[in-house]
Amino acid sequence: MRFHAAVYRLVGRIPRGQVATYGQIAALLGYPRAARAVGQAMKHVPPHLPWHRVVNARGAISLRANVGSMLTQRVLLEQEGVAVRRGRIRLRQHRWAGPRRVGRLRIAALGRL
DNA sequence: TCCGTGACACAAG
DNA sequence: CCTTGTGCCACGG
Numbered sequence: 219m220r221f222h223a224a225v226y227r228l229v230g231r232i233p234r235g236q237v238a239t240y241g242q243i244a245a246l247l248g249y250p251r252a253a254r255a256v257g258q259a260m261k262h263v264p265p266h267l268p269w270h271r272v273v274n275a276r277g278a279i280s281l282r283a284n285v286g287s288m289l290t291q292r293v294l295l296e297q298e299g300v301a302v303r304r305g306r307i308r309l310r311q312h313r314w315a316g317p318r319r320v321g322r323l324r325i326a327a328l329g330r331l
Numbered sequence: 332t333c334c335g336t337g338a339c340a341c342a343a344g
Numbered sequence: 345c346c347t348t349g350t351g352c353c354a355c356g357g
Contacts, residue, residue: 239339239340241339244339252339254338254339254340255337255339258337269338272338274339275339275340279338280339282338283338288338291338
């Protein structure tokens with residue numbers, strides 16, 4: 219399966235009120251250093267997916283082409299109870315633990331995530 | 332096949 | 345805190 223498709227499948231599983239980071243998505247898929255590639259994928263993410271639940275390692279909304287989508291992301295997050303204070307989200311509280319399994323592989327440990 | 336491109340991450344200063 | 349430098353890698357041209 220194509221990397222981008224795997225990213226989308228995972229993004230679609232992030233629960234309401236929770237978020238995941240680019241690096242986390244990559245790690246969950248078995249590519250711990252492909253965070254940037256996840257960013258590439260997110261650039262073309264299907265609109266029906268909860269794309270707004272993906273943030274960077276600092277818990278902030280990443281820079282992108284149009285400022286509008288950044289604002290939209292913030293609004294969508296706040297609508298589902300994820301507070302954005304001083305430009306960042308408290309990952310301690312909202313980070314998604316990840317699915318129990320990805321494909322047929324069980325996720326044992328993701329290190330300090 | 333090689334090469335440039337990022338919605339990144341992390342360590343060091 | 346912030347800034348810089350480096351590592352990284354899927355993708356498209």
